[in-house]
Structures are given as structure tokens and as C-alpha cells.
Amino acid sequence: MPYLIDGGHRKPYSRPAELRDWWPEDTQEWLVKRSEFATILSEGLSEAKAAEAPSTLALDGILKIKPFFKSVNGWWFVEQLVKDLIEALDPGRHQFIPIRLAGYSGEREVEDGTWYILNVHFRVTSVVKDLSDLDVQRPPPNERLYVNPFGKRLTMDAAELDPAAHLWREHRFGRELFMSDDLYDRLMQMKVKLPARKVGVINAVENK
Template sequence: MVFHIVGGKWDESVDVNDQHSWIEVLEGDHQNIRLIDATQDDGILITKKGWTVGRPMQSEGMPTKVIRKGVGFKLKPLLDVEAFYGQFLVNDKFKDIVEKLEPGVHQFFPMELYVGDEFQRTDYFFNICNRLDTMDREQSFPINARGFYRPQEGEPHRLVFSTAKIGNHHAWRDKCVPGGAAYISNELARRLQDVGITGVGYNARDEL
């Protein structure tokens, strides 16, 4: 089983009264962060900003301080994995699990996390640095002439991943599936769940 993951996900049993929280940058310029190598390959378009393409990013301009705003801790304590501009702000527990499975592969940029004027902890912007083609084209549809998965609203579709193509990888972006979703292996999902990592939304995908 493969999982498409999102950050900042609350357990459905938690009543947060429809109150929201979010992370904003205090120091740094996340709008101008660029990829180290933005060379186009045979996959979906690689932009210079490239937050979701599976390539290493430059540290220049990377935020060093962030602040959580919105509802207070009494309603919503900090999660192990917070949403950060659609991506992931993770704590040491999450980082250590990923590093044990794929040492030195992904980037973890440290950021001091504040609430108001108070420092809470050091978290990390998690940048996935595997850009792979892991789709099973015999089982997935519709596939366009370039070999990309291109579902149409209201039409039948199926996305299946290949165990052989995934190999020993545990976190990746698929270069032939539009949208830049983050995918993780069943093994990584199991390890995160075994230690009770909070804030990860798991969306199961077929794997053959």
C-alpha cells in the first residue's frame, strides 16, 4: 500500500469547534526559494520555485523563524506534523524516522517555531528529494501520450503504483502524476503510526 500524505491533519475525534490555525513566516522569504537544479526531465513541468517536484532546494532565503497563528493551544495543541504553505513542518520524531529509512536523502531545514512572542520548539521544513516514476501504467488510467496520469472529472480513473518501481524508496514525488502530491511507503507509514505521530493525513493508494 502507498499513501498520499498531507500535514496538519487532526484526528476526527478531536473537537476543534471549526477553529483554525496556520503557520506564517517570521524571518526569511519563502516566496523566493529556488531549486538547486531546475533542469527539466521527462516528467511534469519543473518550475524554479519547485516546492513539490522532488528536487533539493537552495537554503538561501529559507525561513528560519515561523509563527503559529489562530486558535490557541487549549483547543489545538501543536501537532508533530503541521501544514506549512501546503507542505510539511515536522518535529524531531518525524525527522528521525525518515532519516533512519533514507539517511541523507531528504532535506530538513530547521525553523524556530513561535506562538506569540514565545519560542516553542525547533521544527523542520521537510523537502522530499526523490523524484520518481512509480506509476503502474498497465493498471492505471487514463494515461496520455506522454505517459502521464490525466484523470478527467466525472470520468472513470484509477491510479496504481508499482512495487518494483518504488523499490527501496520511502518518500517521493511522482514525476508523472500531476499535482505534486507527497507519497510514502507502507513501511514509513507503519513506523509513523507505531509511535503515534500526529498531524499526518493518510490517503491509501493501490500498489501492485
């Protein structure tokens, strides 16, 4: 059964932080490129230009950092062991951009581990709108939806899921991140916990 990974703003899964070493001059070009890059990463719109990425994520406290966490702009960050697992299950499907983790007030950087910005830009269209509690941000034809955090129903059509994909986003949605039960279970076995919500699955063909 798939999972919706819901980082929200809860510690320790979501960490206050600041992106640093990101375009040296405060120019209009810098502001535009930074905004475009941030949107691509937060919503997984496409593969990003790694050369335009910040080089440092300064965290508000550097103790007990989760190997898979969300922070500034809704970006996800993973440690090397999580990257290796994702690439083993989803080879070549996602983008990983190296980044340095440091303390917010200039204290030493995190010594253990190698870290990456995770860009999940692979998408499917599997959420069954009529069987899910969703909010409409923008109506058709360019429909934009998001999962109601207080809703109880969230359903996918099994026929629309890609059995080879273990991490993905949904067309029509923005920042929501979804994960296969296989990837979720393997992360749990590695003691990498995530705030997750189970997603119901039906076979829409059989239910017509």
C-alpha cells in the same frame, strides 16, 4: 502497501501560518528568489539553498501542533523525532532545513521540540495512469498530472518502486507526497497521525 499523504487544508494537519524573517528588503531580487524557493519546497523539485530559507514560521495558534504537518505554500514541517525516524529509514535522501515556530501575533515561540522544513525531492515513476483516477494539468510531452481527490483508484507498479525509499514524490506530479507502509506504521506507533490514503500496487509485468 504505499500511502498517499493528503494534507489538504484540514486542521490540524494543515495550519494557517506566515513565513517571516525572509530576506529583509522588498526588492525584485527578493521576490524572485522567494518565489523560486517556495516552488522548490512545495513540489520537491531539487535540493534548496538553505541560506535562502525563512527563519520563522508564525502559526495561527501554537497549541497541539502535530509533529508532521503541512502549512503555507504546501510545505511540510516535521519535529525532531520525525526527522530522526525518516533519516533512519531514508539516510541522506531528503533535506531538512531548521526553522523556528512562533505564535502568529508575536507570542512566545514553541518551547518543546526542534523543527524543520521537510524537502522531499526524491522521485520515482510508479503510478499506473490507466489504473488511476487522475486529472491532466498539462498533456505530453511534458505531462503534468495530479491525483483526483474524488477518485477511487490510485495504483502503482511494484516493479517501479524503490524498496529502499520510504518517502518520495512521483515524476509527472507536483505536490503529492507518498510514503511506504513501513514508515507510515512506525509513525502511527509513535502516535504521529497523518491523513493518508492507501495506494493499490500491481506487478505490471505479470499483468501484461
